[in-house]
Amino acid sequence: MTAFTIASDTRRATAKPRDAAFYQDPYAFYSALHLGTPTFLWEDYGHWCFTGFKEVNGLLRDKRFGREILHVMTREELGWAPPKEHTAAFDLTEKYSLLALEPPSHTRLRTLVNRAFVSRHVEQLRPRIERLANEIIDTLEPEGGTELIKNFAAPIPAVIIAEMIGLPAEMAPQLLAWSNRMVQMYMYGVTRDTELDANRASQDFMDYLRQVIAERRRAPKEDLLTHMLTADPVDGQKLTEDEVISTAILLLNAGHEATVHTTGNAVKTILESGRDPKTLFATPEQTEATVEECLRFDAPLHMFTRYALSDVTLDDGLSFKKGEVIGLMLGAANRDPKRFRDANSFDPFRTDGQNVSFGAGIHFCIGAPLARIELQVALSTLFKRLPTLKLAQTPRYNNVYHFHGLERLDVAW
Numbered sequence: 001m002t003a004f005t006i007a008s009d010t011r012r013a014t015a016k017p018r019d020a021a022f023y024q025d026p027y028a029f030y031s032a033l034h035l036g037t038p039t040f041l042w043e044d045y046g047h048w049c050f051t052g053f054k055e056v057n058g059l060l061r062d063k064r065f066g067r068e069i070l071h072v073m074t075r076e077e078l079g080w081a082p083p084k085e086h087t088a089a090f091d092l093t094e095k096y097s098l099l100a101l102e103p104p105s106h107t108r109l110r111t112l113v114n115r116a117f118v119s120r121h122v123e124q125l126r127p128r129i130e131r132l133a134n135e136i137i138d139t140l141e142p143e144g145g146t147e148l149i150k151n152f153a154a155p156i157p158a159v160i161i162a163e164m165i166g167l168p169a170e171m172a173p174q175l176l177a178w179s180n181r182m183v184q185m186y187m188y189g190v191t192r193d194t195e196l197d198a199n200r201a202s203q204d205f206m207d208y209l210r211q212v213i214a215e216r217r218r219a220p221k222e223d224l225l226t227h228m229l230t231a232d233p234v235d236g237q238k239l240t241e242d243e244v245i246s247t248a249i250l251l252l253n254a255g256h257e258a259t260v261h262t263t264g265n266a267v268k269t270i271l272e273s274g275r276d277p278k279t280l281f282a283t284p285e286q287t288e289a290t291v292e293e294c295l296r297f298d299a300p301l302h303m304f305t306r307y308a309l310s311d312v313t314l315d316d317g318l319s320f321k322k323g324e325v326i327g328l329m330l331g332a333a334n335r336d337p338k339r340f341r342d343a344n345s346f347d348p349f350r351t352d353g354q355n356v357s358f359g360a361g362i363h364f365c366i367g368a369p370l371a372r373i374e375l376q377v378a379l380s381t382l383f384k385r386l387p388t389l390k391l392a393q394t395p396r397y398n399n400v401y402h403f404h405g406l407e408r409l410d411v412a413w
């Protein structure tokens with residue numbers, strides 16, 4: 001039985017997000033959709049979804065849609081239940097998250113954080129990332145093989161973002177553990193136990209940050225936490241403590257999960273392609289191009305949603321009521337044959353590789369310059385240091401459709 005069905009005449013499709021046959025290879029579904037039904041009602045989610053590159057890129061930038069809805073509609077109007085008491089701590093971490101806000105709050109918060117993430121600033125971290133990648137490989141090399149996600153892909157972005165924020169590198173494993181428990185809330189079909197656990201992790205994470213913030217207020221340091229606490233006001237307002245905490249948690253969560261998955265997906269893609277890694281990382285320019293193609297070919301984040309902020313009719317006649325949700329399928333847009341030549345083939349030498357893996361518009365990934373450097377350094381160092389790297393087992397993806405990353409990646413050299 002195929003993992004999906006598509007009815008072109010009614011523009012409806014089914015694909016079970018938790019069906020292994022589907023999430024192990026969502027690209028089969030995307031290819032079939034690109035053939036004639038790029039915009040469709042995904043019955044399992046109950047909302048319309050877009051796979052065309054032009055549409056996804058356009059809707060991410062379209063101000064008639066947003067990530068927040070409660071600034072223009074009440075919970076009652078939306079038919080939502082009141083907030084759950086047992087997820088209050090988790091909800092507080094989200095309340096001031098850049099990803100949960102629209103202008104003007106979004107603009108103010110993003111302006112205050114953005115400076116730390118501009119390319120010229122994060123470029124200075126390159127030597128630190130190189131040192132870290134080499135140190136990890138020094139330890140792994142004598143073993144002749146390893147599980148690469150846990151032992152190589154995960155520690156690099158976790159340590160770097162922790163240090164950037166101003167938290168000790170030794171805290172990285174604890175931060176990862178909190179973060180992993182919190183991101184369970186974004187999965188399909190969340191249970192009450194998951195909610196309780198994510199809430200406990202949120203409370204512990206916030207308590208820890210409040211304590212570090214109190215230390216920074218007493219003794220400021222050269223780190224992002226101090227910067228956020230002392231930054232000049234934007235529109236007359238400084239960041240509140242809750243905003244600083246929400247932002248720090250978002251950076252820690254967003255800052256490693258996607259980078260870890262991209263590293264794993266990229267190593268798998270390169271090894272399965274049979275291409276000579278030496279040519280893929282021959283120059284800094286080629287390394288950049290290889291990383292972009294890895295991001296395009298097997299994106300780590302496959303779907304983001306938006307709310308219609310007013311009643312909207314799109315150019316193709318499709319209408320949405322205020323408050324309705326749409327799905328923007330980044331992983332599918334990156335494989336749109338109308339946009340990419342030979343879209344389903346991995347070609348690190350292509351010149352048309354610009355993709356939407358980091359999104360577009362006002363929520364465009366603030367960490368993109370940092371993630372790109374981490375990926376360039378991690379991948380080129382890995383393949384340079386371990387030139388005989390090969391897969392020791394066929395890797396499998398996690399049972400989380402929209403966080404498209406590997407369960408484990410067993411390799412040998």
Ligand code: HEM
Nearest residue numbers: 098099254255258259262304357358359363365366367371
């Ligand atoms: C390969 C790695 C990464 C990928 C593929 C990725 C992807 C994305 C995407 C697609 C969005 C937009 C979501 C939307 O429009 O709804 C986003 C937003 C964001 N990302 Fe990333 N990200 C990565 C790494 C990072 C890193 C390293 C950081 C921070 C250190 C980070 C921090 C953020 C933040 C704060 C936002 C919210 C921006 C806003 O709403 O204004 N990301 N990311």
